[in-house]
Structures are given as structure tokens and as C-alpha cells.
Amino acid sequence: MDEDSIDHNKSVIIDIPTDLESNQWSKCWIHRIPRKLRKVKESAYTPQLISIGPFHHGREELKAMEVLKEKYHQKLLQRLPKDGSVSNQMEEFIRDSYKEIHGRYAGLSNNGFDDEDQAFEKIIMRDACFIVELFQRNDSKKESDDDYILSTPWLKKAIKLDLIMLENQIPFFVLRQLYTITAPHLPSVNVPITQASNHMNPFLKLTCSFFKDHIVKESDWEKFAEIKEIKHFTNLLREFWLPREFIKRRNPQQKDIADRKYLYSATKLDKAGVTFKRASKGTSLADVKISKKPVLKFIPASKGMKLKLPELKLENDTECLLRNVMALEQCLYPKEDYICGYVALMDQLINTSEDVDFLVERKIITNMLGSNKEAARLFNGLCNQIPREKTFYARFYNDLNKFYENRWNVTRSTLKKVYFKDLWTGSSTVVGLFVLVFTVTATIRNVYLRHL
Structure with a gap:
């Protein structure tokens, strides 16, 4: 067997669990990105500045931040009682929770750790303390101004992005419990108190505050008061994007299979008279709505179609966020892949830069992103290696395709855009019709009179 064959076999083994019969795999929350997805765009799944958790621990290009993480860890410990009682309580929690924490990482072995269990516990403790210290500093105005990370905008944004990556996670319950243990000895929380945040866990408030305006808007915090379990930061972002009805009911609808796996583009659907509307502010990213309405109320059979889509802001880090949440759904929520379905829908609507321009x-x-062509390229590549046999939006495909393929809808829409696109054009058209009718009537009358 040649070297290429050996490397290929290794790459396959990496993506397949060693114990396919065990139900432990379903309990894993933090997964390595499947190789097929990673090959599409590796940089979108790989932390650039800081490693969190065991998967990227020890990478040479991330070692520069290890010193800073240890500094934050020590700063947190310095806030605690000098007798070591609280720090001992933290260590005891990590030690007692070892099996549960370790079991949340899919396919994790101790290879590469210096001293097996102790090395893993040390990684979790240091990285978790770094996050707790960073979040509470972010909450303190004075400390935020003096903090190197928080006072350097590009660095803060880059670390936020690294903290969202699926392979760069620590279970949320670990962070929450460590904060609970240390909170009495930390500065008071200055997070704005809203009706929604009153029902939120204190550390969740700090988390939302840290990711505010970058990922989680303060006006949308109320969504998280309804969430029973947050697995980690990537999972938190997905919860923020899920349709509101799904969050409330936690009862996913049956996936539909579209008759055809394609959808006509936004500009083509517009030509058929489909009305595109932006959903109201505060609507979740994947909360897409479709409805039928009469074009003319006095003609019951005359139906139009409206598609309401939430606003999507495309920035340099949008692709990374979408790809990591989509990868999470493929690994952990294959039967509830709302975000993958939403991105697939947008991919179908956007074929060219003209489609982007229309939606803008x-x-x-x-x-x-700088150009509509770049935005179109982004959407056309997001679903590469993502299965699309079924989707929660399949009925949208069927309804919209049938609407477009009804030639009367296209003709009606064309006439409306040419002759009634605005008040002046419509008025001119009506006047022209009256003149035409008057002229034809007068001509017929004259011909009739001549034959008398």
C-alpha cells in the first residue's frame, strides 16, 4: 500500500466514531469538523489566535496566547480568599466532573497530553478561568478600559470569533459553575437589568453582554430566558438564530421533501410577482414566512405570494459563524437543521450579483463585503458538502416554483411593472385607456352613422 492510500485511510478513520454501537456518541456536544467540510474552507473552522479546550491545545501558532491565558487565570485566583478554600472548591468541581466533561468531546483521546487526566483538567481549568475573567472584565467599565484585549478592537473581535468556533469550546455548565463559585469574590455585575435578563442565569447575562452587538443583540436576550440548556457558545449562537416558535415548543416539525431540489432565483420570482419583504426587527435569522394574498380583493381567484425574510448583515466574519453553526447541526442536530435549511434557501434565491442587489x-x-458579486459567491459555496435531500423549507420551494411557472402570474406582474409601477405611470395608463376607449367608441359610432 502506497503512502497516499495510507493517508487517505487515516483521514476516513478520523471522521468515524470508534464505537458505532455506543449511545455515548449522541451525548457528545463538541465535535471535530468533518474532513469534507473542513476541506471546503479550513480557515473558517480553525482558531487564529487562541485555543480553548483540548482539540487545538499545543498548536505552535497559538502558543503566544498561552501566556496571556495563564495571566488571566492567575488574576482570577488573586481575587479569591488567600486561604485557598475557593480555588480548592474549583479544582474539586473539575476533578469530580472529569468524566462528564471529557465525555462531551467527540473522539477525544489523551494522545498529546503530558499526563493524561491531570493535563486535561489543567487545560479545562485554565481556559475556563480565562473566559470567566475576560467576561467579568468586559462587564466592568474601569477594567475594560485597562484591559489589553478589551481595549484593542481588532483583538477583541478576533477572540470573539475564535470563541464561537465549534472545535474551540468548553461545556457551558463548566463556565457557569466556576462563575457561581467565584462570583461572591468578583466585582458586582453591571449588566443592564431588563425584564428578560431577570430570569437569566448570571453568567448567561455576562455571556450575552460580551457578545452584544457582535452576535447577540440586547433586545433579543429574552429569547434565552426560554432556553432550558445551553451546551456551549456555538450552540448559544444557533439558539439565537432558531425560529422563535421552535424555541418555545421544542417540537420540531416533520421535514418535507421538495418535488424538486432547486428554487428559482429572487429576481425570477420577482418577475412572477412574488413580493419580498423584510421581516420585523427582532425576528430570528431562520424565521422565514410565506403567505398568499389576493392581488385584487374583488377577484377571489387572483392570488399573489409574499415571502418575508429576516434581515441578514453580511460582514467579514459572517461566513465563519454560519459555517460553524451549520457544522454543529450536521454533527448534533441532523434532524433539526434549521440553519442549514435557511442557508440552502438563500443559496437558491441568490445565483448572481443581480439577486444580491435585488435583496439589498x-x-x-x-x-x-465590498461587492454583490462577493456576497453571491459566499452563498453559493456555503452548502458545499451539506446534504439537502430534506429541508423544513421544502414547501416554500414547491409553492414558489409553482407560482413562477404559472405564466399568468408572470404576465400579470410584467404588465403591472410596465404600466403601473408608480402613481404617474399608473395615472398615464388609466388616462391612455380612457382615451383609447373613447377613440374606439367614437370611431365605431362614426362608422355606424355613415351606414344609416
């Missing part, structure tokens, strides 16, 4: 005009997309 409708204020459905805010494009900060």
Missing part, C-alpha cells in the same frame, strides 16, 4: 434594495441583505 429590499433591505433583506445588508452587504458589507
Whole structure:
């Protein structure tokens, strides 16, 4: 067997669990990105500055931040009682929770750790303390101004992005418990108190505050008051994007299979008279709605179609966020892949830069990537290696395709856009019709009189 064959076999083994019969795999929350997805765009799944958890621990290019993480760890410990009682309580919690924490990482072995269990516990403790210290500093105005990370905008944004990556996670319950243990000895929380945040866990408030305006808007915190379990930060972002009805009911609808796995583009659907509307502010990213409405109320059979889409702001880090949440759904929520379905829907609607331009005009997309061509390229590549046999939006495909393929809808829409696109054009058209009718009537009358 040649070297290429050996490398290929190794790459396959990495993506397949060693014990396919065990139900332990379903309890894993933090997964390595499947190799097929990683090959599409590796940089979108790989932390650039800081490693969190065991998967990227020890990478040479991330070692520079290890010193800073240890500094934050020590700063947190310095806030605690000098007798070591609280720090001992933290260590005891990590030690007692070892099996549960370790079991949340899919396919994790001790290879590469210096001293097996103790090395793993040390990684979790240091990285968790770094996050707790960073979040509470972010909450303190004075400490935020003096902090190197928080006072350097590009660095803070880059670390936020690394903290969202699926392979760079620590179970949320670990962070929450360590904060609970240390909170009495930390500065008071200055997070704005809202009706929603009153029902939130204190550390969740700090988390939302840290990711505020970058991922989680303060106006949407109320969504998290309804969440029973947050597995980690990537999972938190997905919860923020899920349709609101799904969050409330936690009862996923049956996936539908579309008659055809394609959808006509936004500009083509517009030609058929489909109305594109931006959903109201505060609507979740995947909360797409479709409805039928009469074009003319006095003609019951005359139906139009409206598609309401939430606003999507395209920035430099949008692709990374979408890809990591989509990878999470493929690993952990294959039967509830709302975000994958939403991205597939947008991919179908956007074929060219003209489609992006159309959605920008409708204020459905805010494009900060520099060009509409770049935005179209982004969407056309996001679903590469993502299965699309079934989707929660399949009925949208069927309804919209049938609407477009009804030639009367296209003709009606064309006539409306040519002759009734605005008040002046419509008025001119009506006047022209009256003149035409008057002229034809007068001509017929004259011909009739001549034959008398």
C-alpha cells in the first residue's frame, strides 16, 4: 500500500466514531469538523489566535496566547480568599466532573497530553478561568478600559470569533459553575437589568453582554430566558438564530421533501410577482414566512405570494459563524437543521450579483463585503458538502416554483411593472385607456352613422 492510500485511510478513520454501537456518541456536544467540510474552507473552522479546550491545545501558532491565558487565570485566583478554600472548591468541581466533561468531546483521546487526566483538567481549568475573567472584565467599565484585549478592537473581535468556533469550546455548565463559585469574590455585575435578563442565569447575562452587538443583540436576550440548556457558545449562537416558535415548543416539525431540489432565483420570482419583504426587527435569522394574498380583493381567484425574510448583515466574519453553526447541526442536530435549511434557501434565491442587489434594495441583505458579486459567491459555496435531500423549507420551494411557472402570474406582474409601477405611470395608463376607449367608441359610432 502506497503512502497516499495510507493517508487517505487515516483521514476516513478520523471522521468515524470508534464505537458505532455506543449511545455515548449522541451525548457528545463538541465535535471535530468533518474532513469534507473542513476541506471546503479550513480557515473558517480553525482558531487564529487562541485555543480553548483540548482539540487545538499545543498548536505552535497559538502558543503566544498561552501566556496571556495563564495571566488571566492567575488574576482570577488573586481575587479569591488567600486561604485557598475557593480555588480548592474549583479544582474539586473539575476533578469530580472529569468524566462528564471529557465525555462531551467527540473522539477525544489523551494522545498529546503530558499526563493524561491531570493535563486535561489543567487545560479545562485554565481556559475556563480565562473566559470567566475576560467576561467579568468586559462587564466592568474601569477594567475594560485597562484591559489589553478589551481595549484593542481588532483583538477583541478576533477572540470573539475564535470563541464561537465549534472545535474551540468548553461545556457551558463548566463556565457557569466556576462563575457561581467565584462570583461572591468578583466585582458586582453591571449588566443592564431588563425584564428578560431577570430570569437569566448570571453568567448567561455576562455571556450575552460580551457578545452584544457582535452576535447577540440586547433586545433579543429574552429569547434565552426560554432556553432550558445551553451546551456551549456555538450552540448559544444557533439558539439565537432558531425560529422563535421552535424555541418555545421544542417540537420540531416533520421535514418535507421538495418535488424538486432547486428554487428559482429572487429576481425570477420577482418577475412572477412574488413580493419580498423584510421581516420585523427582532425576528430570528431562520424565521422565514410565506403567505398568499389576493392581488385584487374583488377577484377571489387572483392570488399573489409574499415571502418575508429576516434581515441578514453580511460582514467579514459572517461566513465563519454560519459555517460553524451549520457544522454543529450536521454533527448534533441532523434532524433539526434549521440553519442549514435557511442557508440552502438563500443559496437558491441568490445565483448572481443581480439577486444580491435585488435583496439589498429590499433591505433583506445588508452587504458589507465590498461587492454583490462577493456576497453571491459566499452563498453559493456555503452548502458545499451539506446534504439537502430534506429541508423544513421544502414547501416554500414547491409553492414558489409553482407560482413562477404559472405564466399568468408572470404576465400579470410584467404588465403591472410596465404600466403601473408608480402613481404617474399608473395615472398615464388609466388616462391612455380612457382615451383609447373613447377613440374606439367614437370611431365605431362614426362608422355606424355613415351606414344609416
